[in-house]
Amino acid sequence: MNDQNNNMTLLDAVERYIMGDMNPDERLHFENLRKADSEVDQMVVEHTLFLQKMNRFNQWQKFQLSLNEVHNDLSALGKIDATLPKGGKVLYLFNKYKKTAAIAASIAGITALMVNGIVGSVTPKAPKDQLEILRKNISTLAKKSQLQDKEINTLKQGNTAAITPEIPYTNSGTGFIIDGKGYLVTNYHVIKEAQNVAVQNTAGKEFLAKVVYANPATDIAILKINDPNFKTLPGTPYSFTKKATDLAEPIFTLGYPKDEELVYGQGYLSSKTGYNGDTLSCQIDVKAERGNSGSPVLNSNGEVIGILNAKQKDAEGVAFAIQTRNIFNALTDARKKDNIDSTIKNIKLSTKSSLSGMKSPQQVKKIEEYIYMVKVN
Amino acid sequence: MKDSTLEQEISLLKGLARNDKKSVEMIYGQNYNLVQALVVNNNGTIDDAKDIFQEAMMVLYDKARSGSFELNCQIRTYLYSVARRLWLKKLNQSNRHTADFDDTNETQIAVDGDVVEHEKKDAEFEMMHTAISTLGEPCKSLLEAFYFKNNSMQEIAEVFGYTNAENAKTQKYKCLMRLKKIFFSQYKKT
Numbered sequence: 399m400n401d402q403n404n405n406m407t408l409l410d411a412v413e414r415y416i417m418g419d420m421n422p423d424e425r426l427h428f429e430n431l432r433k434a435d436s437e438v439d440q441m442v443v444e445h446t447l448f449l450q451k452m453n454r455f456n457q458w459q460k461f462q463l464s465l466n467e468v469h470n471d472l473s474a475l476g477k478i479d480a481t482l483p484k485g486g487k488v489l490y491l492f493n494k495y496k497k498t499a500a501i502a503a504s505i506a507g508i509t510a511l512m513v514n515g516i517v518g519s520v521t522p523k524a525p526k527d528q529l530e531i532l533r534k535n536i537s538t539l540a541k542k543s544q545l546q547d548k549e550i551n552t553l554k555q556g557n558t559a560a561i562t563p564e565i566p567y568t569n570s571g572t573g574f575i576i577d578g579k580g581y582l583v584t585n586y587h588v589i590k591e592a593q594n595v596a597v598q599n600t601a602g603k604e605f606l607a608k609v610v611y612a613n614p615a616t617d618i619a620i621l622k623i624n625d626p627n628f629k630t631l632p633g634t635p636y637s638f639t640k641k642a643t644d645l646a647e648p649i650f651t652l653g654y655p656k657d658e659e660l661v662y663g664q665g666y667l668s669s670k671t672g673y674n675g676d677t678l679s680c681q682i683d684v685k686a687e688r689g690n691s692g693s694p695v696l697n698s699n700g701e702v703i704g705i706l707n708a709k710q711k712d713a714e715g716v717a718f719a720i721q722t723r724n725i726f727n728a729l730t731d732a733r734k735k736d737n738i739d740s741t742i743k744n745i746k747l748s749t750k751s752s753l754s755g756m757k758s759p760q761q762v763k764k765i766e767e768y769i770y771m772v773k774v775n
Numbered sequence: 776m777k778d779s780t781l782e783q784e785i786s787l788l789k790g791l792a793r794n795d796k797k798s799v800e801m802i803y804g805q806n807y808n809l810v811q812a813l814v815v816n817n818n819g820t821i822d823d824a825k826d827i828f829q830e831a832m833m834v835l836y837d838k839a840r841s842g843s844f845e846l847n848c849q850i851r852t853y854l855y856s857v858a859r860r861l862w863l864k865k866l867n868q869s870n871r872h873t874a875d876f877d878d879t880n881e882t883q884i885a886v887d888g889d890v891v892e893h894e895k896k897d898a899e900f901e902m903m904h905t906a907i908s909t910l911g912e913p914c915k916s917l918l919e920a921f922y923f924k925n926n927s928m929q930e931i932a933e934v935f936g937y938t939n940a941e942n943a944k945t946q947k948y949k950c951l952m953r954l955k956k957i958f959f960s961q962y963k964k965t
Binding site: 478 | 794808840925
C-alpha cells in the first residue's frame with residue numbers, strides 16, 4: 399500500500415511537472431531529482447510521450463466529430479452532392495421543402511442566439527462572485543496636502559476665480575501612462591458610471607481627465623488628461639509586449655491600494671490563462687488589494703505584460719491581469735471610432751524598454767511618475 | 776496562385792488547425808464533390824467517398840497543426856492528391872484495382888511521404904482508442920474527464936460520487952496505470 403502511495407505521489411509530481419503546474423521552487427527541486435535519479439528521468443520522458451499520444455488522440459477525436467457534423471450539415475443544405483445517411487424519400491421531401499426548411503432553420507438560429515444571449519447574461523455572474531474587482535472606495539478625499547497643492551497652484555496662476563469646486567471622489571483605482579501626451583490606461587470597472595474622472599501622480603498633483611475609450615468586455619479604458627496644468631511627459635520607460643510571458647517568470651506591480659502612496663508588489667506569473675481558463679487574462683501570484691485595479695504588471699525587463707484587474711476571493715495571493723495585447727487591440731479599436739480625439743491616432747506603444755538590466759529600486763524610480771491614481775465619482 | 780487566394784488559403788489552414796467550424800465547412804464544401812466523383816467513378820460507393828475524404832482532411836489537419844506546412848500548392852490539389860493516393864491503396868488492398876483508373880484531374884503532387892506518416896499516426900490512434908475502450912467504466916470516463924475535459928479532482932469526485940478528491944485521485948492513478956500498461960504493450964511491439 400505504502401509503495402503504491404509513493405508511486406502515486408511520484409507520478410503526480412511528474413505529471414504536474416510536465417503540465418507546468420509546479421511553482422518555481424518545486425520545479426527546481428524536481429529538476430535536481432531528475433538529474434540525480436535516472437529512473438525518475440525515464441519516467442518523465444515516458445509519461446511525456448504518453449500524454450502527447452493522449453492529447454493527439456483527443457484532438458483527432460474532436461476533429462473527426464466535427465467532420466461528421468460538417469458532412470451532415472452540408473449535405474442537408476445541399477452544398478455537397480452526398481446523400482443524407484438515410485436518403486430516399488426523406489431526402490426528396492427535404493429538397494422539395496428546402497425553402498421552408500431554410501426559414502425554419504433561420505428561426506431556429508435566432509432562437510439559438512437568443513438562448514445563448516440569455517445564458518450569456520446569466521452565467522458570468524457565477525464565476526464573478528469568486529472574483530473581486532480591486533476598485534476602492536474613498537471615504538474622505540479632502541486631504542490636507544491636496545488642498546494645499548491646489549492653493550499653491552492657484553496662487554501660482556494668480557487667478558483665484560478659476561478654482562474648480564471641490565469634487566468629492568468616491569472610488570479609486572490605478573492607471574498608467576501609455577503615451578506622454580497624457581494618455582493612460584486603466585480598467586473599465588474603475589471608471590464605470592463615472593461622471594468625473596481625475597488622476598493624481600506620486601507628487602500629489604491632481605489633473606482632470608476624460609474617458610476616451612471604454613470596453614466592458616475586456617475591462618479596459620483609456621483616459622486622456624484634459625488639464626492645462628499637465629505637462630507632456632517623455633516616452634514611457636517601460637515597453638509593451640504582446641508576447642506571452644513564461645510561467646514562473648518574476649513580475650511586479652505598482653499601484654495605489656493605500657491612500658496616495660505608491661505600493662510595490664512582487665510575484666510571478668502562475669498561469670497563462672486567467673480565471674476558469676479565460677484567455678484574455680493571465681494569473682499572477684502577487685499581493686493585490688482594493689485600489690490596485692489598473693496597475694501595470696511588469697516583468698523584470700520592464701515590459702508591461704498586463705493590467706491587474708481582479709483577485710480570487712477564496713485564495714490569498716491569486717490575482718488576475720488582462721494581457722497586454724488587449725491594450726494594442728483597444729487602440730486599434732479606438733482609432734476606428736469616428737468621433738475619437740484625433741491625437742489618439744498618433745499613439746505608438748513603446749516596444750523598447752529602457753529598464754532592462756536595472757535593479758528593482760532603480761526601475762521603480764523611473765516608472766513611478768508614470769503611475770497615477772485614478773479617482774472617480 | 777494570386778496573392779489574395781493565397782492569403783485566403785492560409786487563413787483557411789489556420790482556421791483548420793484550430794478546428795474552427797467555419798473553416799472546416801469552407802474546405803469541406805469546396806472540395807468534397809471532386810473527391811466523391813473520383814471515388815465513385817472508380818468502383819467506390821458514396822460511403823467510401825466520405826471515408827476517404829475525411830481521412831484526407833485528417834492528413835491536412837495534421838499538416839496545418841504541425842505549423843511546418845508550407846503551402847506550395849492549393850488546398851484543393853493537396854486534398855485531391857492525398858485522397859487519390861489513399862483510394863488507390865484501398866483498391867489495391869481489396870484487389871479491386873482495374874487498369875483503367877479514371878482520373879480526370881491532372882493537377883497532382885507527390886504525397887506518399889505524408890500518407891505513410893499519416894498511417895503511422897492512424898495506427899497509434901487506433902491503439903489509444905482500443906486501449907481506452909478496453910479500460911471499461913468508470914475508468915474510461917474518469918480519465919476522459921481529467922485529461923480531455925480538464926475537470927478538477929474535486930469536480931470529478933462530485934460527478935462520480937467519490938467521497939473526496941483524494942479518493943478520486945487514487946482511482947485516477949490506478950486507471951492511468953492500467954491504460955499506460957495496455958497502450959505501451961501494443962506500442963512497444965511496433
